[in-house]
């Protein structure tokens with residue numbers, strides 16, 4: 285089959301692992317993001333790993349003018365077009381507290397921008413009756429915590445968007461996987477104190493691929509975060525509001 | 530640039546360090562890290578001693594810069610970022626008929642670490658050292674970006690240069706042709722020292738190495754197994770990987786009676802008249818990689834590896850060293866003898882034409898003392914020790930071993946006048962001396 289993956293946020297090490305995994309099975313990859321030099325290097329690596337085709341596309345969640353050309357290209361592509369969104373940003377909560385205007389950027393990067401992009405791709409998936417969307421959210425979106433609730437709220441919004449999109453695309457044969465990673469060993473978490481049970485980006489990528497193959501709706505990765513979050517969600521708000529975890 | 534305080538050890542686990550570590554995921558952040566916090570670049574930490582340590586000072590890990598950025602399947606010219614592992618190259622390229630030109634005994638070693646140690650492999654007698662196949666290097670130094678072409682002063686200071694000229698950001702190399710991803714391996718029992726050297730001298734195979742029973746004494750001294758390998762095409766089950774040593778072994782695991790028994794059995798396993806077997810390619814080149822964290826088998830105290838090379842005519846001195854080792858009763862089963870060709874590419878490269886001996890010692894009792902004595906013996910024989918393995922030498926013990934050291938010191942001082950790139954090994958051996 286003629287499968288293409290548009291990978292948004294291709295500079296993320298999680299995205300890199302995912303791009304390599306789909307390249308190794310011979311899919312085409314379009315690597316989208318802001319640091320085009322870096323993404324160019326990844327494109328070569330993916331071709332050498334067996335990607336049918338590897339291409340670099342500019343995508344900036346804060347510049348909607350970069351969305352149109354991607355949608356147009358997807359429209360023109362043959363075969364099944366799939367999308368995986370790894371875009372997100374997590375400035376320290378303290379920085380946002382000091383400068384509330386940062387909030388807009390977090391919401392744009394982690395929710396509004398990617399959602400708008402996916403909204404432009406949805407009709408293509410509907411028209412072809414096939415295609416998978418992978419949206420990387422976060423366990424941080426399951427409950428607002430003092431330490432990073434702006435990021436968490438953007439991810440929660442993205443989760444809700446993804447569940448609605450799933451509801452929509454299922455009708456025409458498309459599918460949406462919501463991915464909620466716990467702590468992953470990437471640039472985002474490197475050097476942040478308090479990380480535990482940190483997973484390798486490759487492990488997350490392989491969980492995502494399995495979820496895509498089995499048409500899972502929402503996954504936690506690594507799997508045990510489902511239980512951790514079950515506990516965290518079940519703490520009564522009256523107690524939770526006094527906790528700092 | 531965000532850093533993380535990381536506690537880490539060399540592969541032998543006798544020495545450890547804590548460093549505020551930057552781990553760039555892309556080229557631009559490597560440059561940013563070197564700019565804001567000049568520090569030694571680190572790879573997979575497969576050096577045994579402190580070549581890859583910088584205690585209480587910063588470090589830059591280059592393992593996440595791990596992409597192959599160019600490859601020509603017709604000419605075999607490949608460009609890789611420094612964090613690409615040699616073993617990954619083998620798995621990806623061998624089915625296409627290409628191999629890294631030189632492979633150290635672990636596939637976890639990175640391209641950056643392989644250049645910085647100018648590593649040698651089982652084909653050193655034909656193919657020379659890793660650096661001899663490198664055609665260009667891109668560096669990120671405390672003085673900005675530089676490129677080094679084969680033969681230039683900067684190139685010779687960087688290859689085998691222990692990371693002291695800056696971080697290798699990318700390396701272009703010429704791969705070697707291979708027939709496929711399996712190995713035809715001929716194994717022969719060797720009875721003693723003279724036979725061992727004779728077979729190594731006579732071997733015409735592409736890949737040759739001698740396993741040596743470093744516990745055998747008397748007329749069995751130097752006995753072992755000669756392994757000769759050629760690549761081939763065929764079908765064998767892929768190498769099994771991924772078993773882990775879950776805890777530190779108790780110290781009796783490698784006690785001298787057990788090692789003696791093990792070595793004797795290992796030797797007898799080869800039929801009297803030898804045999805030829807077919808193996809997956811990683812099994813031949815990286816036999817120990819199947820067991821992750823095998824260094825834990827030596828227990829909490831860790832282990833030392835001694836590796837030296839002596840000129841061909843100093844074989845008797847090497848025999849003497851082996852005798853000391855065998856008598857000590859401290860050697861582990863991991864011991865290797867090899868004939869080296871003259872190939873080397875940098876001022877501080879380890880190889881010289883001669884015989885190289887590598888032996889592991891659990892870190893207990895007189896082990897340190899024995900390694901010191903062996904280092905002295907290697908020096909007196911006009912040989913040298915390998916910095917990738919050392920954790921015990923002193924500036925006096927290694928004096929004169931590296932005749933081109935002064936040229937290296939000069940070249941390195943230009944790029945890193947503040948000495949921000951020094952590692953614990955460089956300081957311990959005072960390698961950069963007075964520039």
Ligand SMILES: Cc1cc2nc3c(=O)[nH]c(=O)nc-3n(C[C@H](O)[C@H](O)[C@H](O)COP(=O)(O)OP(=O)(O)OC[C@H]3O[C@@H](n4cnc5c(N)ncnc54)[C@H](O)[C@@H]3O)c2cc1C
Nearest residue numbers: 572573574575576611633634639641642645648649692697
């Ligand atoms: C089981 C085993 C078998 C081995 N067999 C062999 C063998 O057969 N032949 C052989 O030659 N060696 C052998 N070695 C040694 C090993 O190949 C070297 O120590 C090699 O340097 C390890 O690579 P690394 O990526 O782990 O580097 P590290 O150990 O992390 O670093 C080694 C040196 O390279 C420098 N360095 C690392 N990355 C960079 C970079 N990006 N830019 C500049 N400098 C850098 C460091 O500063 C340091 O000086 C063996 C080691 C093991 C554990």
Ligand SMILES: NC(=O)c1ccc[n+]([C@@H]2O[C@H](COP(=O)([O-])OP(=O)(O)OC[C@H]3O[C@@H](n4cnc5c(N)ncnc54)[C@H](OP(=O)(O)O)[C@@H]3O)[C@@H](O)[C@H]2O)c1
Nearest residue numbers: 293295296318344345370371372393422465467468470472
């Ligand atoms: N690491 C974790 O523990 C963890 C846990 C849960 C969820 N996640 C999520 O996993 C995803 C991948 O993150 P990561 O951990 O790999 O960290 P990362 O390296 O910081 O990745 C974030 C990615 O988002 C991109 N991005 C940010 N703002 C953008 C914008 N305006 N336009 C386009 N791209 C933008 C970044 O691109 P640039 O390179 O151009 O900045 C980068 O590719 C993120 O959505 C993150 O929220 C991570």
